[in-house]
Amino acid sequence: MSALNNPVIAVIVSVIIAVSYFTLVDHFLMDMQGLDYWYL
Amino acid sequence: MGSLTRKKTLAVMALSAMIGLLLLPIVVSVPALASGGGAPAGGPPPDVVKKEGGEGDKDKKVEKARDVYYKTEGIVSGLPAPKTGDNAKDYPRYNFESRVLLWFANQQHLYYGSFVLAVPIFCMVIEFMGVMTKDKAMAKKYDQLAYDFIKISLTAYSLTAILGGILIFTFLTLYPAFFGYLSSIFRPVMHIYALMFVAESGTLYIYYYGWDKMKEGFLKWIHLSMSVILNVIGTVLMFLANSWIGFMMSPAGVDEQGRFLGNIWHVIHTALWNPLNVHRILGNMAFGGGVVAAYAAYRFLSSKTDEERAHYDWMGYIAMSLGVAFLIPLPFAGYWLMREVYAYRQQMGITLMGGLLAWLFIIQATMIGILFLSTNYYLWQALGRMRGAERFQRWIKYFVFLLVCGFLVFITPHTMVMTPAELKAMGGQQHPVLGNYGVMSAKNGGINVIITTTVLTFIWYQRGNRVPSVSWSKFGNIFMGVFFFFAYVNIIWLAIYGYFIPANVRVGLSVPQVATTLSCLFFMTALNLSMLKGAKQIGPIEWGKISVRSQYALIMLATAFTWMMGLMGYIRSSVRLFWHVNEIMRDNSPWAYTHTVGFAANMISFNVLFFWISIMFVFWLGTLAAKKAPVEAKAPVPGQAPQPAVGH
Structure with a gap:
C-alpha cells in the first residue's frame, strides 16, 4: 500500500483503472442494446 | 406491567387490523378473478344479456374482439366508448372553459396527494434511522423530526381528501360522458381504490395519535411496522391512479371501439403504466423533500432563538438531502418514460420532443438546471456551518463553470418558433446554425455533467470539517x-461522438x-465514506450558523420543483391532443385544441401560486400547534429543543 501512496504510481494506476473501466462500460452497455460502440 | 401488556395487545390488534384492511380488497377480488379475469361488477351490459336470452341457452353466442394493445382475443363485456357531441348533455358548462376548471382541480389534488404520499415515506426512513442509531440523543432528534414531518402532512391529508372530492364533482359536472366511460372500464377495481383510501386514513391516524404511546422497545417496532403498511397502501393507491392516466394515454384491455374485454389486468398494465409509476414515485419524493425543506426554511427564517434555528437548519438539510437523493435518478426515469412513449407511438414522442410541445421541454430543461444550481448553491452555503470547510471555497468557481457549461448546452433549443414567412426564407424547419445544436446526444452530455458536478459537491460537503486519516488516503x-x-x-466524448x-x-x-x-x-x-472512517475532525458542525441566502435557495428549490411538476403534468396530458382516451374516445368539446405555450405557463404559475399560498396556511397551522405545546406541558418535552448534532 505504501507504494500506492507514491503520487506518480498512484496517478498511473488510477489512470489505467479509470480508462479501462469507462471503456468497458461504454463497450458492454452498447453491446447489451445490440449496438456497436466502435461503429465509427 | 399490566398496562404494558394491554398496550402491546392493543398495538398488535391495531397492526392486525391494518394488515386486514390491506388484504381486504384482494380477498374481495378473489371471486371475480377466479371466474376468469374479473368481469366487471354488475355483469355484462343489458343489451348483451337481452341478446343472449333471446337466442336460448343452446346456441349461446358470445362476441369476441381483439385487444388494441395486447392483440389477444377477449369476450366483449362492456359498452363502446360514447361518441360525444358539442352539446350540454355530454359537456355541460358554465360561462368558462371547463378544461381550465378541471386542470386547476386536478393539479391541486395532485400536488397535495403527492405531498402526503411522500412525507410518510420520509417518516418511515427517519424513524428507522432513529431506532437504529446507538446515540440516544440523536435517536430522540430523529424521532422528533419524523413526528414533525407527519404533523405537517396530517393537515395536508385532509386538504387532499377535500380536493379529491372537488375533483370528482368537477368531473361529474363538466365531463359526465367521459367520467362515466372511464369508471365503467375500471369498475372491477374502483371499490379497491375506495377501500384503500379507508385503510390509508385509518392507518395514518393510528400512526400519528399512537406515536407517544408506542415510544419504547417492542411497541416502537410495531409503530415502525405501521409506517411500512401505511406506505404500501399509499403506493398501491398511487399505482391505481396511475393506471387511469396510463389507460388514457396508451389504452389496452379494450377493442378499437373501446369495449372492455374482460381482463382488468390488461387495462391496468398498459404500455406506460410502469414507467409512470417509477417516475411518479421518485417525483413525489423529490417534491415532498422540497416542500418540507421549504417549511424548515420558513421556520428557520422566523426563528427567535439559536436553538430553534439549529433545529430547523438540520431539518431543512435532512429534507433537502432526501429530496435530492430522489431528484438525481429522476431524469433517468423520465428518459425511460420517453423511450416507452416512442416505443408505443412514435408520433406521440415526436409531438412531445420535436413538434407541438417541444418548446415546453426547453422550459423543463431550464427548470431542471435551476434545481441543480439551487442544490449546489445550498451545499456551498452549508459549508459555512463547518469549521475547516474554508479550504474548499476556492474550488467553487470551477464548479460554477462546469455547471453553467452543462446548463447552457442543456437548454439550447434545436428549432426556433417561426412565422411561415421566416420558414420560407430559411428554406425549411432546420436553422442553418441552431440546427446543429440542441440534439439529444449533446443534451444528455449537459445534464450528466450537471449531475456529476452535484455528486462532486456533495462529496466536498461530506469532507467539510473532516480530514481522512486512513493509511491509503493519498492514493x-x-x-x-x-x-x-x-x-x-467520457461523458463529453460520448456527447461529441453522437454527432x-x-x-x-x-x-x-x-x-x-x-x-x-x-x-x-x-x-x-462509497469510497469517500470509507476514507472518512475515523477521520480527524477539524471542528464541529455548527447547526444554525448558515447564511439566510441558503434558506432562500431551499424555497427556490421547492418552488422550481412545484412549477416543473405542473409543467410536466400539462405536457403529459396535452400529448393526447384531441382524444380523451388516445385513439378510442374523441374529445368533441369546444376545448379540444392545445393551448399556447404562454397560456399554459400562466396557468401553471397560477396553480403553483395557489398551492404555495394554501400550504403556507398549513404551515401556519403547524406553528400554532408548536406554540401551544409548551404551555400545556409546563415541562420541556424531550427532544423538543435538540442540541446541535455532530454527525449527519
Whole structure:
C-alpha cells in the first residue's frame, strides 16, 4: 500500500483503472442494446 | 406491567387490523378473478344479456374482439366508448372553459396527494434511522423530526381528501360522458381504490395519535411496522391512479371501439403504466423533500432563538438531502418514460420532443438546471456551518463553470418558433446554425455533467470539517480525482461522438453516459465514506450558523420543483391532443385544441401560486400547534429543543 501512496504510481494506476473501466462500460452497455460502440 | 401488556395487545390488534384492511380488497377480488379475469361488477351490459336470452341457452353466442394493445382475443363485456357531441348533455358548462376548471382541480389534488404520499415515506426512513442509531440523543432528534414531518402532512391529508372530492364533482359536472366511460372500464377495481383510501386514513391516524404511546422497545417496532403498511397502501393507491392516466394515454384491455374485454389486468398494465409509476414515485419524493425543506426554511427564517434555528437548519438539510437523493435518478426515469412513449407511438414522442410541445421541454430543461444550481448553491452555503470547510471555497468557481457549461448546452433549443414567412426564407424547419445544436446526444452530455458536478459537491460537503486519516488516503484522493476527471471526459466524448454516428446507434449512447454518472455517485460516495472512517475532525458542525441566502435557495428549490411538476403534468396530458382516451374516445368539446405555450405557463404559475399560498396556511397551522405545546406541558418535552448534532 505504501507504494500506492507514491503520487506518480498512484496517478498511473488510477489512470489505467479509470480508462479501462469507462471503456468497458461504454463497450458492454452498447453491446447489451445490440449496438456497436466502435461503429465509427 | 399490566398496562404494558394491554398496550402491546392493543398495538398488535391495531397492526392486525391494518394488515386486514390491506388484504381486504384482494380477498374481495378473489371471486371475480377466479371466474376468469374479473368481469366487471354488475355483469355484462343489458343489451348483451337481452341478446343472449333471446337466442336460448343452446346456441349461446358470445362476441369476441381483439385487444388494441395486447392483440389477444377477449369476450366483449362492456359498452363502446360514447361518441360525444358539442352539446350540454355530454359537456355541460358554465360561462368558462371547463378544461381550465378541471386542470386547476386536478393539479391541486395532485400536488397535495403527492405531498402526503411522500412525507410518510420520509417518516418511515427517519424513524428507522432513529431506532437504529446507538446515540440516544440523536435517536430522540430523529424521532422528533419524523413526528414533525407527519404533523405537517396530517393537515395536508385532509386538504387532499377535500380536493379529491372537488375533483370528482368537477368531473361529474363538466365531463359526465367521459367520467362515466372511464369508471365503467375500471369498475372491477374502483371499490379497491375506495377501500384503500379507508385503510390509508385509518392507518395514518393510528400512526400519528399512537406515536407517544408506542415510544419504547417492542411497541416502537410495531409503530415502525405501521409506517411500512401505511406506505404500501399509499403506493398501491398511487399505482391505481396511475393506471387511469396510463389507460388514457396508451389504452389496452379494450377493442378499437373501446369495449372492455374482460381482463382488468390488461387495462391496468398498459404500455406506460410502469414507467409512470417509477417516475411518479421518485417525483413525489423529490417534491415532498422540497416542500418540507421549504417549511424548515420558513421556520428557520422566523426563528427567535439559536436553538430553534439549529433545529430547523438540520431539518431543512435532512429534507433537502432526501429530496435530492430522489431528484438525481429522476431524469433517468423520465428518459425511460420517453423511450416507452416512442416505443408505443412514435408520433406521440415526436409531438412531445420535436413538434407541438417541444418548446415546453426547453422550459423543463431550464427548470431542471435551476434545481441543480439551487442544490449546489445550498451545499456551498452549508459549508459555512463547518469549521475547516474554508479550504474548499476556492474550488467553487470551477464548479460554477462546469455547471453553467452543462446548463447552457442543456437548454439550447434545436428549432426556433417561426412565422411561415421566416420558414420560407430559411428554406425549411432546420436553422442553418441552431440546427446543429440542441440534439439529444449533446443534451444528455449537459445534464450528466450537471449531475456529476452535484455528486462532486456533495462529496466536498461530506469532507467539510473532516480530514481522512486512513493509511491509503493519498492514493484514495488521487484515485477519486482521476476517476472524476475521466468520468467528465467520457461523458463529453460520448456527447461529441453522437454527432458522427447514425441516429439508431446514437440513441444507445445515453446508457453508458448515465452509467458513468451513476458510477461516480455510487463508487465515489462509497469510497469517500470509507476514507472518512475515523477521520480527524477539524471542528464541529455548527447547526444554525448558515447564511439566510441558503434558506432562500431551499424555497427556490421547492418552488422550481412545484412549477416543473405542473409543467410536466400539462405536457403529459396535452400529448393526447384531441382524444380523451388516445385513439378510442374523441374529445368533441369546444376545448379540444392545445393551448399556447404562454397560456399554459400562466396557468401553471397560477396553480403553483395557489398551492404555495394554501400550504403556507398549513404551515401556519403547524406553528400554532408548536406554540401551544409548551404551555400545556409546563415541562420541556424531550427532544423538543435538540442540541446541535455532530454527525449527519
